[in-house]
Amino acid sequence: xxRLRGLWAKGPIKGVALLATFFLVVGAxxxxxxxxxxxxxxxxxxxxxxxDQIDAALTTYMPSGEIxxxxxxxxxxxxxxxxxxxxxxxxILKVIGVFTPEPWQGWGYGxxxxxxxxxxxxxxxxxxxxxxxxxxxxxxxxxxxxGQYLFINDKANARIAVIDLRDFETKQIIKNPVAIVDxxxxxxxxxxxxxxxxxxxxxxxxxxxxxxxxxxxxxxGMVTFWKFDREAGRIDESSSFxxxxxxxxxxxxxxxxxxxxGWVFCGSFNTELATGGIEDGNPPxxxxxxxxxxxxxxxxxxxxxxxxxxxxxxxxxxxFPMISLQTSIDEGLLYFVPEPKSPHGSDVAPGGDYIVVxxxxxxxxxxxSFEKMMxxxxxxxxxxxxxxxxxxxxxxxxxxxxxxxxxxLHTEFDDQGYAYTSLFxxxxxxxxxxxxxxxxxxxxIGTVPVHYNIGHLSTAEGDTVSPDGDFLxxxxxxxxxxxxxxxxxxxxxxxxxxxxxxxxDMSVLYxxxxxxxxxxxxxxxxxxxxxxxxxxxxxxxxxxxxSIDPNAPVAGNERIERNGDQVEIWSTAIRSHFTPEIxxxxxxxxxxxxxxxxxQSVDSTHGFTIPGYNINLSxxxxxxxxxxxxxxMDGVFPFYCTEFxxxxxxxxxxxxxxxx
Amino acid sequence: xxxxxxxxxxxxDLSAEQLRGxxxxxxxxxxxxxxxxxxxxxxxxxxxxxxPQFPDGLVVEAFVNRLQGDVVELEGLNHYVGLGSFDDGxxxxxxxxxxxxxxxxxxxxxxxxxxxxxVLFITLPALLFPIIFxxxxxxxxxxxxxxxxxxxxxxxxxxxxxxxxxxxxEIAQFDTLALPGPGLLVAVAAxxxxxxxxxxxxxxxxxxxxxxxxxx
Numbered sequence: 001x002x003r004l005r006g007l008w009a010k011g012p013i014k015g016v017a018l019l020a021t022f023f024l025v026v027g028a029x030x031x032x033x034x035x036x037x038x039x040x041x042x043x044x045x046x047x048x049x050x051x052d053q054i055d056a057a058l059t060t061y062m063p064s065g066e067i068x069x070x071x072x073x074x075x076x077x078x079x080x081x082x083x084x085x086x087x088x089x090x091x092i093l094k095v096i097g098v099f100t101p102e103p104w105q106g107w108g109y110g111x112x113x114x115x116x117x118x119x120x121x122x123x124x125x126x127x128x129x130x131x132x133x134x135x136x137x138x139x140x141x142x143x144x145x146x147g148q149y150l151f152i153n154d155k156a157n158a159r160i161a162v163i164d165l166r167d168f169e170t171k172q173i174i175k176n177p178v179a180i181v182d183x184x185x186x187x188x189x190x191x192x193x194x195x196x197x198x199x200x201x202x203x204x205x206x207x208x209x210x211x212x213x214x215x216x217x218x219x220x221g222m223v224t225f226w227k228f229d230r231e232a233g234r235i236d237e238s239s240s241f242x243x244x245x246x247x248x249x250x251x252x253x254x255x256x257x258x259x260x261x262g263w264v265f266c267g268s269f270n271t272e273l274a275t276g277g278i279e280d281g282n283p284p285x286x287x288x289x290x291x292x293x294x295x296x297x298x299x300x301x302x303x304x305x306x307x308x309x310x311x312x313x314x315x316x317x318x319x320f321p322m323i324s325l326q327t328s329i330d331e332g333l334l335y336f337v338p339e340p341k342s343p344h345g346s347d348v349a350p351g352g353d354y355i356v357v358x359x360x361x362x363x364x365x366x367x368x369s370f371e372k373m374m375x376x377x378x379x380x381x382x383x384x385x386x387x388x389x390x391x392x393x394x395x396x397x398x399x400x401x402x403x404x405x406x407x408x409l410h411t412e413f414d415d416q417g418y419a420y421t422s423l424f425x426x427x428x429x430x431x432x433x434x435x436x437x438x439x440x441x442x443x444x445i446g447t448v449p450v451h452y453n454i455g456h457l458s459t460a461e462g463d464t465v466s467p468d469g470d471f472l473x474x475x476x477x478x479x480x481x482x483x484x485x486x487x488x489x490x491x492x493x494x495x496x497x498x499x500x501x502x503x504x505d506m507s508v509l510y511x512x513x514x515x516x517x518x519x520x521x522x523x524x525x526x527x528x529x530x531x532x533x534x535x536x537x538x539x540x541x542x543x544x545x546x547s548i549d550p551n552a553p554v555a556g557n558e559r560i561e562r563n564g565d566q567v568e569i570w571s572t573a574i575r576s577h578f579t580p581e582i583x584x585x586x587x588x589x590x591x592x593x594x595x596x597x598x599x600q601s602v603d604s605t606h607g608f609t610i611p612g613y614n615i616n617l618s619x620x621x622x623x624x625x626x627x628x629x630x631x632x633m634d635g636v637f638p639f640y641c642t643e644f645x646x647x648x649x650x651x652x653x654x655x656x657x658x659x660x
Numbered sequence: 661x662x663x664x665x666x667x668x669x670x671x672x673d674l675s676a677e678q679l680r681g682x683x684x685x686x687x688x689x690x691x692x693x694x695x696x697x698x699x700x701x702x703x704x705x706x707x708x709x710x711x712p713q714f715p716d717g718l719v720v721e722a723f724v725n726r727l728q729g730d731v732v733e734l735e736g737l738n739h740y741v742g743l744g745s746f747d748d749g750x751x752x753x754x755x756x757x758x759x760x761x762x763x764x765x766x767x768x769x770x771x772x773x774x775x776x777x778x779v780l781f782i783t784l785p786a787l788l789f790p791i792i793f794x795x796x797x798x799x800x801x802x803x804x805x806x807x808x809x810x811x812x813x814x815x816x817x818x819x820x821x822x823x824x825x826x827x828x829x830e831i832a833q834f835d836t837l838a839l840p841g842p843g844l845l846v847a848v849a850a851x852x853x854x855x856x857x858x859x860x861x862x863x864x865x866x867x868x869x870x871x872x873x874x875x876x
Contacts, residue, residue: 574736575736575737576740576813599736600732600733601730601732601733601736647740647813648740648813651813
């Protein structure tokens with residue numbers, strides 16, 4: 001708790017000083033021998049709180065009007081969205097519509113711009129309107145979060161989305177042309193030149209068919225490197241490429257940084273090449289893919305791979321350039337390092353000098369030295385795997401192994417030279433110290449129990465070159481007895497852990513139920529690194545081009561124009577009326593309806609729905625949107641503002657009359 | 661006639677101390693002219709509005725020729741009460757304000773050459789300018805508050821009213837506070853200087869005028 005006081009005092013948020021004073025008083029009495037005295041609270045007394053509970057409550061408490069110093073972007077799991085959470089209060093601020101339509105934000109309910117982004121996520125022309133969102137990645141500059149963009153992958157359909165953090169809206173969805181499913185994304189390189197999307201379950205590339213019996217020859221692994229154009233705020237597909245990998249199941253990747261910048265490290269499992277078939281008496285995947293003691297950490301020379309790809313030394317899959325496995329071997333783009341048993345996480349230390357891997361069926365974290373890897377590559381200290389890929393000698397590249405507990409998965413870092421690894425089976429977080437130059441020794445420091453079955457964890461700015469520490473969020477899969485049971489499907493449990501103290505001083509501060517999907521990973525950024533717009537900069541702003549649309553309706557040019565059976569409408573919305581209000585057309589007309597919220601003040605959002613036509617827009621101040629539909633249903637449709645905007649919100653309506 | 665308006669000239673052979681008596685009105689009138697010109701760049705009237713849903717409040721500042729602040733937001737809100745558009749208020753006054761003030765300053769400049777009681781007529785418009793501004797603003801405020809659009813949703817609830825030119829008021833959920841702006845204070849300071857200038861002018865030139873009349 002001691003260092004957290006510092007956080008509040010230096011925090012960017014006004015009014016925290018008062019709270020800090022409160023902490024000092026509470027802290028002073030908590031450091032005493034007994035738990036009495038100091039602040040007396042009849043509530044604490046009545047509820048029988050211990051001093052630790054009072055401290056925890058005060059650490060997460062945000063008086064009305066105060067703003068959290070950190071913001072967490074968590075995947076929304078099966079919800080296909082991104083959850084924005086204030087830390088440490090753990091209040092949900094928004095659920096950003098990404099792969100899944102989201103009605104409040106008018107995401108995918110008629111607004112053409114949003115429909116077009118969602119349509120980018122089609123698979124073979126088929127709408128896929130859900131996603132298994134896994135790993136959000138904040139854009140970075142020089143290895144540190146810059147607060148500009150957020151990327152997230154959809155494991156189920158191998159898709160990547162780009163979210164602009166000026167308006168917290170999804171701008172682009174990309175379907176991977178090679179793989180039908182992914183997992184190891186997203187991660188970014190230190191200056192966000194590349195967005196990394198690692199594969200998972202090997203399949204024939206290009207979404208083709210091949211029998212399972214030809215698994216070894218026709219099924220492939222992959223990693224895709226998406227080129228990000230920061231100016232455009234979009235992934236540039238034409239400059240992106242993929243690498244063909246053996247049909248191991250690639251898992252999470254991390255980008256090298258500082259000394260290891262230009263390299264990428266991806267874990268893998270099922271190097272057994274198991275093909276399952278429990279129904280035929282074969283070992284099920286869970287056994288078959290866990291048989292060997294080691295799998296392979298993939299060490300990829302991204303800089304060199306990008307050169308090979310831009311030189312055109314690739315073949316096409318679905319029109320997308322791919323570097324063949326043989327080219328990777330010949331050009332020295334790919335090396336393997338044995339990693340203990342079915343690893344999950346692959347995380348690069350803040351200095352870029354070490355790579356941490358956890359084999360989930362091995363109680364250790366294994367730490368590799370990047371420098372030693374480079375030496376092994378230079379001296380060709382390797383053997384070859386069955387596909388001819390060099391496998392570096394384990395002992396010569398391994399720096400340390402630390403027994404941390406059962407089921408180690410993912411690792412993040414803090415500013416004290418500690419690393420934190422989630423322990424799924426132990427339901428705990430292990431804190432261990434990094435060796436030189438971070439700390440004296442590679443050793444386990446302590447563990448803190450979490451509830452229950454932790455997957456990922458996230459520390460404040462914990463995968464950057466300068467982690468903050470302060471807080472850790474344990475992303476627990478099971479909550480069992482932590483909350484009221486809202487039926488047999490229980491919420492997930494995000495637990496906030498105070499990691500500001502030294503040694504084994506760590507404590508759970510808060511349980512946050514997540515009842516909208518099973519989030520996987522999240523990233524925590526300082527709130528003051530984000531500078532989102534209060535409203536769109538200018539009336540008639542189109543969020544999908546991020547510019548003012550010259551054709552957008554503005555005050556005074558509202559009109560209705562008919563051209564044959566096409567009716568085009570230019571409407572405006574302002575508290576508390578639409579212009580025009582009465583619109584009469586003929587059944588069968590094709591309607592193109594532009595509508596602009598012409599306000600420019602904070603929070604003056606208007607909604608817009610046409611009942612029966614599955615249309616709902618959210619028009620934030622300044623925003624313009626276009627809807628286009630066949631008026632094939634005659635009748636009288638009161639259209640209205642769906643966002644309670646003003647005292648006369650109910651009167652903010654009009655009639656859309658469709659004559660039979 | 662021109663001689664009578666301009667009045668007597670200052671004698672040439674004066675001690676430094678005697679000269680000071682003639683210079684004082686010149687300095688005060690020139691200073692006042694300068695202040696008036698500067699005041700064009702400053703808001704004359706300041707209106708703070710507070711309401712629960714505007715935690716930072718809204719502000720409008722009236723310059724002699726324009727409005728500044730949360731004008732667009734207030735224009736949007738005005739239609740609920742039925743207040744007219746700001747664009748329709750004091751159109752004439754705003755159109756002549758800058759030239760008018762420059763004219764007042766010009767008159768003050770001309771007054772430096774006038775050593776008779778005519779100086780009172782020449783400086784009087786500038787002297788009275790703050791009062792003219794206040795009276796005109798009050799008239800417009802009355803006008804706004806008494807010409808509500810009867811079809812506006814809140815017109816009946818709010819009723820006819822005259823927003824006070826200075827001080828607090830309540831309009832619907834808004835607590836307002838009107839204050840003189842720095843421009844108006846500077847203009848008032850100019851008036852005070854003109855007043856003192858006139859007093860010193862009389863003190864300096866009256867003996868000369870009387871002497872001249874005696875000679876005549």
